[in-house]
Amino acid sequence: xxxxxxxxxxxxxxxxxxxxxxxxxxxxxxxxxxxxxxxxxxxxxxxxxxxxx
Amino acid sequence: xxxxxxxxxxxxxxxxxxxxxxxxxxxxxxxxxxxxxxxxxxxxxxxxxxxxxxxxxxxxxxxxxxxxxxxxxxxxxxxxxxxxxxxxxxxxxxxxxxxxxxxxxxxxxxxxxxxxxxxxxxxxxxxxxxxxxxxxxxxxxxxxxxxxxxxxxxxxxxxxxxxxxxxxxxxxxxxxxxxxxxxxxxxxxxxxxxxxxxxxxxxxxxxxxxxxxxxxxxxxxxxxxxxxxxxxxxxxxxxxxxxxxxxxxxxxxxxxxxxxxxxxxxxxxxxxxxxxxxxxxxxxxxxxxxxxxxxxxxxxxxxxxxxxxxxxxxxxxxxxxxxxxxxxxxxxxxxxxxxxxxxxxxxxxxxxxxxxxxxxxxxxxxxxxxxxxxxxxxxxxxxxxxxxxxxxxxxxxxxxxxxxxxxxxxxxxxxxxxxxxxxxxxxxxxxxxxxxxxxxxxxxxxxxxxxxxxxxxxxxxxxxxxxxxxxxxx
Numbered sequence: 001x002x003x004x005x006x007x008x009x010x011x012x013x014x015x016x017x018x019x020x021x022x023x024x025x026x027x028x029x030x031x032x033x034x035x036x037x038x039x040x041x042x043x044x045x046x047x048x049x050x051x052x053x
Numbered sequence: 054x055x056x057x058x059x060x061x062x063x064x065x066x067x068x069x070x071x072x073x074x075x076x077x078x079x080x081x082x083x084x085x086x087x088x089x090x091x092x093x094x095x096x097x098x099x100x101x102x103x104x105x106x107x108x109x110x111x112x113x114x115x116x117x118x119x120x121x122x123x124x125x126x127x128x129x130x131x132x133x134x135x136x137x138x139x140x141x142x143x144x145x146x147x148x149x150x151x152x153x154x155x156x157x158x159x160x161x162x163x164x165x166x167x168x169x170x171x172x173x174x175x176x177x178x179x180x181x182x183x184x185x186x187x188x189x190x191x192x193x194x195x196x197x198x199x200x201x202x203x204x205x206x207x208x209x210x211x212x213x214x215x216x217x218x219x220x221x222x223x224x225x226x227x228x229x230x231x232x233x234x235x236x237x238x239x240x241x242x243x244x245x246x247x248x249x250x251x252x253x254x255x256x257x258x259x260x261x262x263x264x265x266x267x268x269x270x271x272x273x274x275x276x277x278x279x280x281x282x283x284x285x286x287x288x289x290x291x292x293x294x295x296x297x298x299x300x301x302x303x304x305x306x307x308x309x310x311x312x313x314x315x316x317x318x319x320x321x322x323x324x325x326x327x328x329x330x331x332x333x334x335x336x337x338x339x340x341x342x343x344x345x346x347x348x349x350x351x352x353x354x355x356x357x358x359x360x361x362x363x364x365x366x367x368x369x370x371x372x373x374x375x376x377x378x379x380x381x382x383x384x385x386x387x388x389x390x391x392x393x394x395x396x397x398x399x400x401x402x403x404x405x406x407x408x409x410x411x412x413x414x415x416x417x418x419x420x421x422x423x424x425x426x427x428x429x430x431x432x433x434x435x436x437x438x439x440x441x442x443x444x445x446x447x448x449x450x451x452x453x454x455x456x457x458x459x460x461x462x463x464x465x466x467x468x469x470x471x472x473x474x475x476x477x478x479x480x481x482x483x484x485x486x487x488x489x490x491x492x493x494x495x496x497x498x499x500x501x502x503x504x505x506x507x508x509x510x511x512x513x514x515x516x517x518x519x520x521x522x523x524x525x526x527x
Contacts, residue, residue: 001258002254002255002257002258002259003254005254005257005258005261006246006253006254006257006258008323009242009246009257009323009324009327010243010246011320012239012319012320012321012323012324012327013239013240013242013243013320013323013324013327014239015317015320016235016236016238016239016317016320016321016324017235017236017239017240019095019096019099019235019313019317019320020231020232020233020234020235020236021232021236022092023092023093023095023096023228023231023232023235024228024229024232024236025092026090026092026093026096026228027069027092027093027096027225027228027229027232030090030093030225030228031069031072031073031225
């Protein structure tokens with residue numbers, strides 16, 4: 001039981017670290033390729049129309 | 054070495070902010086062109102909600118009440134998951150919607166949109182003032198600067214990139230700041246557990262159990278219920294979160310972003326509370342007494358003292374900068390959300406603005422809200438009570454009208470306006486009465502306001518709905 005508390009805390013810490021690394025990778029992709037913000041209005045309308053709501 | 058670490062972090066943040074580019078049209082300033090991918094929505098949501106309370110505050114609570122606040126924090130996680138499952142996708146599905154006010158305007162009418170806009174701008178300025186105070190406190194403690202100049206530096210730097218870059222700059226810098234604190238603070242916990250905490254698993258469980266018993270003994274049941282209500286409802290879909298739901302690439306991204314952010318909050322609270330628990334075995338009782346003898350509340354200093362006593366100088370400097378990042382990532386989102394609400398919900402209903410003019414109004418509003426927040430930071434007593442006041446006004450003022458409006462087929466405008474008006478008035482009146490007449494200030498005294506105010510808002514909604522239904526039927 002005592003060990004379980006510490007194991008859960010360690011798993012939580014590792015989960016948080018994994019979240020941080022995942023977002024860091026997405027950030028590098030976004031700022032290096034500008035994928036998060038299409039350049040022209042036609043890109044927007046194409047993207048919005050192709051995305052199922 | 055410490056200076057080099059701080060300069061390197063600042064340079065990296067500047068590089069990221071510059072790479073985010075200046076917004077060139079209002080759609081980019083307000084919604085980042087509705088193109089945000091899942092990882093950025095999740096990271097930005099988490100960076101926005103992890104502010105001073107969910108970091109410095111929770112570590113202090115971990116020291117004093119152990120796992121109690123982890124239990125209370127579960128209400129916050131549940132809120133995020135519920136919003137992700139039931140509200141965010143409906144919000145994202147609305148067409149041409151930039152703000153919560155827009156959503157309320159589409160469901161009710163323009164008067165409701167304007168009222169929602171006024172409440173949104175006021176609350177964003179209030180939340181931003183609390184963040185400005187927290188940022189000023191941390192910077193003052195690190196560099197020994199006067200409080201007002203610390204506030205000006207934090208608010209000035211944040212306002213600079215938010216004014217030019219809008220939501221996209223806010224989300225990109227949030228992602229950077231999130232990555233930094235989501236990696237570094239849990240690593241710090243593991244470092245302390247491995248190299249500084251004596252006694253291993255048994256000692257940790259012992260400290261956690263003793264602190265939790267202390268917390269349960271010293272917290273009345275009504276306070277626990279009120280805190281659960283505040284964590285469950287108080288921050289639900291505040292304007293920066295709604296903007297991220299609306300700016301998501303698809304409804305699925307919007308839904309999953311909130312669900313993931315909810316799951317992350319459980320892990321985050323566990324890490325913060327665990328830091329507080331290990332601090333019980335590391336910070337000497339004499340240090341706690343020394344801080345409290347100076348008239349300060351120990352809760353706000355546990356994390357700083359823990360860093361100082363366990364980390365090498367460069368690591369300590371890096372963690373301090375990360376703490377400021379935690380605050381800036383919440384502040385930038387609030388400044389942008391307030392500015393967008395002002396432009397879209399208050400100015401646009403009265404004046405037809407070309408896109409360029411709307412962008413300029415949004416930028417000017419960002420600066421005005423930042424100035425208001427910096428000035429208001431002086432009036433904030435404490436970080437937690439400041440946030441609780443904002444929670445107790447936001448939930449009754451907006452949530453019944455917004456959530457019922459999104460869920461029912463034909464919401465009635467009278468119900469919306471009555472609910473928002475009565476909810477705001479009851480919450481503000483009770484707060485003024487408690488603070489200035491009864492001189493109640495602590496969170497135990499402030500937090501229960503949310504319950505009667507929410508009940509009044511719901512009742513007003515039902516009355517408005519019934520009245521308008523009768524009129525239209527007659």
